[in-house]
Amino acid sequence: SGFMRFVTPWWLLALPAALGLTLVTARYGRRHVPRRQHRIAVGVRVTGIALLVLALAQPLLVRTSPQRSVLFLLDRSSSMTADARQAQETFIRDSITAAGATDLTAIGVFGRELRLDEALSETPQFDGIEARVDASATDLASALRAGAAILPTEGSRRIVVLTDAVETTGNARATAQELADAGIAVDVITLTTGRASDALIQRIDAPVTAREGDVVPVTIDVQATVAGPARLTVTAGMQEVVVDVDLQAGLNRVDVEIPADETGVLQVDAVIDATFDVVSENDAGQALVRVLGPPQIALVEGVIGEGEELSRGLEAAGLDVDVLTAIPDAAGLLSYDGVVLVNVPAPPDAVTADLAAFVEELGRGLVTVGGDQAYGLGDYQDTALEELLPVTSDPDDLIRRQPVAQVLVIDTSGSMADCHCDGVSDHSPDAGGINKTDISRAGAALAIEALQPTDRIGVLAFTSGQRWALDLMNVPDAETVDSALKSLVPAGDTEITPALEVALEALRGVPEEIRHMVLFTDGWGDDPGLLDVAQQIAAEGITLSVLGTGEGTGETLRRMAALGGGQFYPGRDLEAIPEIFVEETLRVARPLIAEGAFLPALGSASQVTAGLTASPPLAGYVLVRPKDTAAIPLEVGPGDPLLATWQRGLGRASAWMSDATSRWSADWLTWDGYVDFWGRLVRDVLPPSLDTPPEVRFDGGAIEVRFDAEVPLDAVAIATIRDATGNLSSLPLQRTGESEFRGRMPVARDGAYWVAVTVENADGLLASGSSGVVAGYADEFAFREPDAQLGADLAASTGGRVEPTAAEVYDPAPSRGAAESPLWPWLVGLALALFLVDVALRRLVVARGDFEAWRESVTRTKAPVEALVTAPAAPTAEGVPEPAVQRREVHPEEETFGRLLRRKRGD
Numbered sequence: 060s061g062f063m064r065f066v067t068p069w070w071l072l073a074l075p076a077a078l079g080l081t082l083v084t085a086r087y088g089r090r091h092v093p094r095r096q097h098r099i100a101v102g103v104r105v106t107g108i109a110l111l112v113l114a115l116a117q118p119l120l121v122r123t124s125p126q127r128s129v130l131f132l133l134d135r136s137s138s139m140t141a142d143a144r145q146a147q148e149t150f151i152r153d154s155i156t157a158a159g160a161t162d163l164t165a166i167g168v169f170g171r172e173l174r175l176d177e178a179l180s181e182t183p184q185f186d187g188i189e190a191r192v193d194a195s196a197t198d199l200a201s202a203l204r205a206g207a208a209i210l211p212t213e214g215s216r217r218i219v220v221l222t223d224a225v226e227t228t229g230n231a232r233a234t235a236q237e238l239a240d241a242g243i244a245v246d247v248i249t250l251t252t253g254r255a256s257d258a259l260i261q262r263i264d265a266p267v268t269a270r271e272g273d274v275v276p277v278t279i280d281v282q283a284t285v286a287g288p289a290r291l292t293v294t295a296g297m298q299e300v301v302v303d304v305d306l307q308a309g310l311n312r313v314d315v316e317i318p319a320d321e322t323g324v325l326q327v328d329a330v331i332d333a334t335f336d337v338v339s340e341n342d343a344g345q346a347l348v349r350v351l352g353p354p355q356i357a358l359v360e361g362v363i364g365e366g367e368e369l370s371r372g373l374e375a376a377g378l379d380v381d382v383l384t385a386i387p388d389a390a391g392l393l394s395y396d397g398v399v400l401v402n403v404p405a406p407p408d409a410v411t412a413d414l415a416a417f418v419e420e421l422g423r424g425l426v427t428v429g430g431d432q433a434y435g436l437g438d439y440q441d442t443a444l445e446e447l448l449p450v451t452s453d454p455d456d457l458i459r460r461q462p463v464a465q466v467l468v469i470d471t472s473g474s475m476a477d478c479h480c481d482g483v484s485d486h487s488p489d490a491g492g493i494n495k496t497d498i499s500r501a502g503a504a505l506a507i508e509a510l511q512p513t514d515r516i517g518v519l520a521f522t523s524g525q526r527w528a529l530d531l532m533n534v535p536d537a538e539t540v541d542s543a544l545k546s547l548v549p550a551g552d553t554e555i556t557p558a559l560e561v562a563l564e565a566l567r568g569v570p571e572e573i574r575h576m577v578l579f580t581d582g583w584g585d586d587p588g589l590l591d592v593a594q595q596i597a598a599e600g601i602t603l604s605v606l607g608t609g610e611g612t613g614e615t616l617r618r619m620a621a622l623g624g625g626q627f628y629p630g631r632d633l634e635a636i637p638e639i640f641v642e643e644t645l646r647v648a649r650p651l652i653a654e655g656a657f658l659p660a661l662g663s664a665s666q667v668t669a670g671l672t673a674s675p676p677l678a679g680y681v682l683v684r685p686k687d688t689a690a691i692p693l694e695v696g697p698g699d700p701l702l703a704t705w706q707r708g709l710g711r712a713s714a715w716m717s718d719a720t721s722r723w724s725a726d727w728l729t730w731d732g733y734v735d736f737w738g739r740l741v742r743d744v745l746p747p748s749l750d751t752p753p754e755v756r757f758d759g760g761a762i763e764v765r766f767d768a769e770v771p772l773d774a775v776a777i778a779t780i781r782d783a784t785g786n787l788s789s790l791p792l793q794r795t796g797e798s799e800f801r802g803r804m805p806v807a808r809d810g811a812y813w814v815a816v817t818v819e820n821a822d823g824l825l826a827s828g829s830s831g832v833v834a835g836y837a838d839e840f841a842f843r844e845p846d847a848q849l850g851a852d853l854a855a856s857t858g859g860r861v862e863p864t865a866a867e868v869y870d871p872a873p874s875r876g877a878a879e880s881p882l883w884p885w886l887v888g889l890a891l892a893l894f895l896v897d898v899a900l901r902r903l904v905v906a907r908g909d910f911e912a913w914r915e916s917v918t919r920t921k922a923p924v925e926a927l928v929t930a931p932a933a934p935t936a937e938g939v940p941e942p943a944v945q946r947r948e949v950h951p952e953e954e955t956f957g958r959l960l961r962r963k964r965g966d
Contacts, residue, residue, distance in 0.1 A: 063882075066117035074112045081108050092904050100900035107893035114886040126214035127869055128163040128179065129154075130206050133188065134222035134250075136170040136197040137340070143250040147221045148187055150248065153865035154219075155183055162869050165209055169202035170194040171228075179209060197222070200229030203245065207238050215871040216243045217859070223252040224845040228805070231849065235856040244859040244872035247850030258283040258306055258333040259841065260344030265327055267754045267830060269319045271352040279329045279344070281311040289333035293317065295325055295348075306333060322352030322379060323394040324831070341841065345833035347393070349752060353379045354396040354745050359386050361403035361432045368728050369401060369428070369719040369737065376738025389413040389783075390811060393831050396423055396745050401719050402430025404437035411443040412785065418447060419708025420781055420815045421829040424744025429681040430718040435651040436681060449689030449705040450714045452681070464515040464571035466531060466562040467506065467640075469499050469547060470580035471520045476549035495608055499579050500544045502606075502640030506577075510534050515569055518543055521558030522551030531565045555580060556588040559596065559603075566601050572655075574601040576623070577640070580616070581608040589615055593622040604628070606639055654679035654723075657695045665692035667702065667739045674736075675726035677701075680717040704743065709815055709827055711744040752830040753778065753816045761805045762834070764790065766816045768826040769798045776800040776818045783810035792816070809834045 065071070085101040092100070131154075133147045151166060158164060166177035166185065171193035177183050199222065210216045218238070224247075235245055264278040279291060283306040293300045295317040302313055319325055325348040336342065356378050360366040363384065370380045386398070386406055392413060406414075417423050427433060427448060434452035439445045445452060475495045507516055517531030529535070529543035559578065566574045576596060596603045603623025605616045613629060620627035628639050658676045661668055677695060685691055685700045695701040695716070704713040717723050727733055754765040764778045776792035792800035806812065815829040854861050858872065 063118050063120055066119060068116055070112060070115040073115075074109060077108050077112055078105055081105055092901060096900055096904070100897050103893050103900065104897045107890040107897065110886045110890035110893070114883040114890065118882045118886070120880045120882055126161060126163065126211070127159065127871060128165075128210050128214055128216050129158075129868055130165045130167060130179075130210055130218045132173075132199075132202050132206055132218055132220045132222075133166070133168045133176075134170075134197060134199070134220070135168045135188070135192055135194060136225075136227070137194040137338075138197065138223055138225050138252060139250070140252045143223060143252045144188070146250055148185075150221060150865055151185055154868040155185060157866045158869050163211070167202065167206055167209070168192055169198065171196040171198055173202040173205040175209070179211075197225055197227045198229045199226050199231040200234040203231060203234045203238060207241060207243055210243060217246060217868070217872045218243060219246045219248065219863070219868055220850075220853070221248045221250060224249045224847070224849045226846060226849065232852050232856070235853045239857040242872075243857060245853045245857040246859045246863050246868070247853050247861055248863070249845065249850050249861075256285050256335040257338045257341070258287075258289055258331050258336045259338070259341035259836075260329050260331055261310070261841070262756065262758045263327060263329055263344045263346040264756070265346040265348050267752055268349045268351055269325070271319060271322050271350055273319045273350075275317045275319050275325070275327075275348055277315050277317055277327055277329075277346070279313045279315070281306060281313060281331055283308055283311060283333065285335055287333055287335045289331055289336075292330045292332070294328045294330075296320065319348065319350040322350050323355050324348070325350050326833075341836045343836070344757075346756075347831050347833065349830065353377055354742070355394060356380045356397050356399060356741060357383055357387060357392070357395045358399045358401060359383045359403055360401050361430065361437070365430065365718070365720050366399075366401040366428075369399070372734045372737045373399075373741060375734045376741075378738065378741060386410050386414060389416065389813075392417045392423075393421075393813075397425065397741060398423070399426045399428065399741060400433075401428045402432045402437075403427070404432045405439050405442045405444050408443050411447070415443060415447055416781055416785070416813065418710035418712055420779055420787075421813055422709030422746040422815055422827055423829075424710055424741070424746065425707075425712040426741055426744055427712075427714045428719050429714075429716045430720070430722075431652070434681045434683050434714075434716070447707055447712050448714050449686050449703040449712060450683040450700060450716075451686060452683050462513050462515070462571050463510065463573045463575065464531070464566060464569040465506075465510070465575045465577065466517045466519055466566060467503050468519045468521065468558050468562050468576060468578045469503065469528075470522075470553060470555070470578075471496060471547050471549050472522045472551050472553040472581075473549055474553065474581050475499070494549070495581060496547055496549045500547055502579070503544055504540065506640035507534060507540050508537075515571060517562070517565060518547075519558055519562050519565075520547055521554065522549075523554050524551075525558045525561050531569070553580065553586075555586050556592050559589075559592045563592070563596055563599065563601065567599060574599075575625070576601060576603045577606065577625075578603065578616075578619075579606045579640075589619055590622060593619040596623050651682055652679060653682055653696055653699070659701050660694045662691040662694045662700075662702075665690065665702075665704070665743070667704075667736070667743050668692045669739075671732070671736070674732065675730050677717045677723050677727070678725065679723040683714070683716055702740070709817065709829070710746065713740065713744050715740070746827070746829070752828040753814055755812075755814045755830045755832040757806075757812075757832050757834045761803050762790075762812055762814070762832060764792060764800075764802045764804075764814055764816065766792060766800045766818070766826075766828060767798050768800070768818050770818050770825045771820055774818050774820045774825055776816060778802055779815045779817075780804060781813045781815075782806070783812070806834060809836050 081104055082101070085104065090097050131151050135144070155164060161181060163179050163181055164177070164183040165175065165179040166183070167173050167175050168188055168190050169192060174190040174192050176188050176190040177185060199220065203218065206218050238245060259282050260279060261282045262280040264280070265275060269275045277293065279293065281289070281291065281304075286305070286307050289304055289306050291302045291304055291313055293302070293315050298317055300315045300317065302315060304311065304313055317325070317327060327346045327348060328343065330343045332342065356373060358366045358370050358373070358380050360382065366382055370382050373380050387395070392398070398414065398417070414425065418425050425447060433439070434450070439448070439452045503518060510516055512534050514534050515531060516529065516534050517527060518529035520526055520528045528546050529540065555578070559576070562576050566576065593603055602625045603620060604625030604627070605620040606628045607613055607616045617627045656676050656678065657680065659674050661671070680695055680699065680701060683700060685703050686705070689703045689705045691700045691703050693702040699716070701716050702713065704711065721728060756763045762780060766776060766778070768774075768776070776794070778790040778792055780788045780790055788804065790802045790804045792802040795801045800818070811831060811833050813829065813831050816827060817824060818826040850861050853859065860867070
């Protein structure tokens with residue numbers, strides 16, 4: 060059976076107008092065929108128009124199906140006992156015996172996810188459950204959603220769930236509404252699993268904070284299903300307390316005391332060992348107590364010993380410092396209020412992710428200290444660590460500060476007039492392209508343009524002699540440079556050594572500390588003194604780079620650049636030479652380190668520099684650029700940042716561009732203000748509310764957060780919870796008192812959780828704090844009561860049943876599925892065929908007898924054609940034959956068509 064529905068029924072409103080327009084056109088239009096034939100054509104046209112309009116309405120043929128499909132969903136989470144699992148399998152066997160020959164059956168098992176044990180089939184072969192799932196959770200919602208996708212799209216569709224009704228994740232009630240909309244009924248059979256003989260750690264109550272030397276009271280809640288003896292072991296740091304208890308069925312509370320001997324995070328572990336216990340996964344629990352004392356600092360050295368002086372200074376400033384050689388992991392970082400990285404190269408992304416969470420989500424502090432392995436020298440650019448810092452260290456972004464003296468030594472011998480085509484020098488006069496001298500002019504012009512007016516530049520042209528095309532001077536105006544470069548004309552031999560000696564002599568007398576020489580040549584010629592002059596250049600503290608053209612003495616040129624401390628560019632693609640000139644100039648003009656004598660200067664206001672009137676000079680620092688929102692309390696050199704700081708998430712990060720050793724900070728190490736300055740610099744990034752972290756506990760499969768803050772009534776508190784895998788969740792906290800906020804969030808996995816709380820109103824941040832908690836086991840292993848109403852709610856939403864018998868499982872579901880078949884393609888095809896008939900009827904005249912004539916012509920078994928036949932001569936009476944004659948034979952088919960054609964013509 061079936062019925063029809065329309066997807067776009069409003070098109071039917073156009074049907075009267077379309078038919079009316081068609082009839083009016085037919086009534087008053089010109090007619091070329093007989094009236095009767097015209098009327099038939101109009102009828103065909105009207106039918107075609109009506110079919111097209113119906114097609115636009117997109118009719119669907121809705122067919123119901125008698126087929127019945129049943130999917131059994133078996134809860135196989137850890138809370139299901141062996142007896143309950145056996146009951147599930149027995150129910151399935153009994154139900155399958157009642158299935159009809161065409162009924163479809165599938166079997167799936169679920170815990171944290173769904174797996175099929177038996178695919179949809181008319182002949183299921185069930186010999187017991189073989190599929191295995193992650194049993195650490197009960198996600199009925201996901202199982203229902205995935206199960207609905209397995210069932211067909213029509214017929215009676217039913218899902219039968221066999222569960223203990225303990226849902227630990229997801230929302231099955233919301234998913235049931237999706238199934239109801241799809242016409243899928245859900246039956247629920249709730250199995251009474253009872254509880255195995257079990258004892259578990261339900262909760263550990265300990266104060267969030269304690270003072271060093273305090274005795275910390277700890278209360279452990281132990282749940283037991285039966286009575287019996289047990290041993291409770293509580294460990295905290297180096298302390299261990301063992302208590303023998305007689306457990307009673309239900310809740311048991313045990314109190315112990317733990318000394319807080321050291322500052323930091325004190326982890327309290329409790330383990331219950333009962334003689335009757337059969338579930339080991341829930342026997343342990345943990346709690347974290349923050350033991351307050353001096354702020355705890357992790358000082359990480361990139362080079363062993365480089366943080367020694369700074370460590371002593373921070374301890375003298377009242378900070379507790381642990382000197383480490385590697386950044387701690389996420390759990391280790393919980394013990395510290397701040398981290399100081401001393402000349403540490405960029406760590407792996409996984410390590411930086413923990414460090415970022417430490418700063419941004421827990422509100423802790425970070426300080427980076429420079430050196431020859433930090434910032435740009437330590438590959439910070441484009442890393443997650445650089446994202447945390449208030450500065451960028453990509454050398455391509457830096458603005459040069461030190462002046463440069465540079466000589467471009469350019470070969471203008473006759474071979475430089477050749478074209479370098481596809482990496483091969485062409486000496487023919489007809490060679491196309493740009494010659495090598497023109498390329499050197501373009502490269503030199505770009506290189507000079509990249510220099511500052513205070514830099515010194517010279518252009519020395521050489522063949523068998525040398526001449527200064529541009530004397531070594533401060534960068535002149537563009538017109539002077541252009542005139543000098545135009546004077547480069549190729550002619551003569553190639554003598555490189557004398558030219559380099561002239562350039563060396565000129566650079567000896569300049570005051571710039573950075574002195575550089577760039578040689579551009581094709582290398583043609585035999586010059587035995589090249590390596591010797593390269594060594595002389597290096598001995599004078601001058602660097603030499605070589606740009607070759609891919610010909611000549613390439614290996615010698617490469618060795619010259621190596622001896623001169625510069626770069627060698629083989630010049631296979633001379634079109635890149637101008638850019639190489641610029642790259643080489645910028646390479647020496649933008650060093651990553653500035654060394655000399657630099658006196659720090661005050662910048663933006665900061666508590667770090669409050670009251671600072673003088674400081675010793677520094678011998679060097681690493682060049683960086685500050686980010687837009689960074690504050691720069693101290694500058695050095697020609698306005699470079701020495702100390703930069705900013706807010707990053709809930710925490711703060713600062714960057715010190717000089718080092719912590721005697722290489723650059725020798726005068727600082729003996730300075731009277733050293734301890735006070737560094738103490739204030741590190742304290743500036745530490746969280747302000749260490750004494751008021753949130754109270755965070757794990758209880759009954761959920762994290763409970765409590766935070767105290769004296770704030771206005773319009774303040775809003777949000778807890779950000781980060782699990783061990785890095786996933787973040789936001790938990791709005793409800794105000795439960797004048798200064799108290801609380802919240803609770805179920806969690807599906809065990810492990811460590813970091814919780815950061817912020818309290819804000821329209822004026823901004825009012826209070827914040829962070830803490831951690833450890834979920835010792837998954838919620839599936841906790842004592843949770845079944846949801847007695849869950850089965851009834853699922854059945855009511857979907858038209859299913861509660862506790863159906865095995866014989867009733869395959870009864871038709873009250874909400875039956877249906878298959879829908881689109882009809883519009885057939886309607887369009889039929890309409891097009893009718894339009895062709897309409898055209899034929901309006902253009903061809905059809906008379907009585909035409910059809911019979913046509914049928915007669917096509918049903919003939921022979922189809923002879925017209926032929927001229929010569930009749931034999933007939934004898935006369937006298938016996939003399941008459942002359943042969945020709946006569947025309949007409950076949951019957953042609954005669955029939957002839958009559959038809961003559962009638963058409965009116966003959």
